[in-house]
Amino acid sequence: AQSVTQLDSHVSVSEGTPVLLRCNYSSSYSPSLFWYVQHPNKGLQLLLKYTSAATLVKGINGFEAEFKKSETSFHLTKPSAHMSDAAEYFCVVSDKARAGGTSYGKLTFGQGTILTVHP
Amino acid sequence: GAVVSQHPSWVICKSGTSVKIECRSLDFQATTMFWYRQFPKQSLMLMATSNEGSKATYEQGVEKDKFLINHASLTLSTLTVTSAHPEDSSFYICSAADIYSNQPQHFGDGTRLSIL
Numbered sequence: 659a660q661s662v663t664q665l666d667s668h669v670s671v672s673e674g675t676p677v678l679l680r681c682n683y684s685s686s687y688s689p690s691l692f693w694y695v696q697h698p699n700k701g702l703q704l705l706l707k708y709t710s711a712a713t714l715v716k717g718i719n720g721f722e723a724e725f726k727k728s729e730t731s732f733h734l735t736k737p738s739a740h741m742s743d744a745a746e747y748f749c750v751v752s753d754k755a756r757a758g759g760t761s762y763g764k765l766t767f768g769q770g771t772i773l774t775v776h777p
Numbered sequence: 778g779a780v781v782s783q784h785p786s787w788v789i790c791k792s793g794t795s796v797k798i799e800c801r802s803l804d805f806q807a808t809t810m811f812w813y814r815q816f817p818k819q820s821l822m823l824m825a826t827s828n829e830g831s832k833a834t835y836e837q838g839v840e841k842d843k844f845l846i847n848h849a850s851l852t853l854s855t856l857t858v859t860s861a862h863p864e865d866s867s868f869y870i871c872s873a874a875d876i877y878s879n880q881p882q883h884f885g886d887g888t889r890l891s892i893l
Contacts, residue, residue: 690881692881699887699889700886700887701783701870701884701886702821702872703884704881707881748820764823765823767821767822768820769819
């Protein structure tokens with residue numbers, strides 16, 4: 659079984675200040691972890707993914723996340739927020755590694771964190 | 778990057794009508810497509826998984842006769858909401874993946890369905 663907990667439903671920051679969106683996961687397998695962003699009435703865009711390689715993962719738009727197995731965490735950070743970062747962010751875990759392939763399997767989504775960026 | 782096109786983006790129809798939503802992978806072969814439902818201010822809930830040429834696998838609590846899924850080719854899957862009622866109003870999102878590639882799912886832009 660797998661699950662994801664996003665610790666904050668809303669995060670509000672000022673433009674130019676750091677962003678921290680927190681995520682804890684639970685998985686019976688060696689997990690794959692993702693962060694997706696969703697703008698209003700839009701689908702999801704992949705920001706970054708962790709798949710058992712480097713524990714510090716760099717993504718698009720200046721975002722990065724660190725996989726910490728001992729803490730079962732995968733927090734998303736950005737050094738300096740931009741107004742265009744305002745959106746909803748989802749932390750996602752996958753039970754990957756189907757034998758013979760590289761299927762990412764079923765995705766389990768966190769409840770989402772709405773990021774507001776103030777001028 | 779991989780592109781998934783979902784159509785229509787928005788539909789309003791009367792209660793009792795059936796509505797078809799299309800999901801297309803434009804530049805890759807989607808061996809597997811996923812259909813999600815998202816209620817306002819909530820996360821995505823997986824409804825079903827479809828593999829090309831096979832019957833869809835539905836999640837617990839999802840009525841397969843209500844939500845008909847067809848995945849007849851490697852680039853197209855359809856979700857038909859049959860005899861839709863107001864409680865079916867929601868945001869439906871598809872995603873597509875080539876399970877033999879090392880890439881995660883790619884999502885469409887979603888369909889806002891409103892049943893009057």
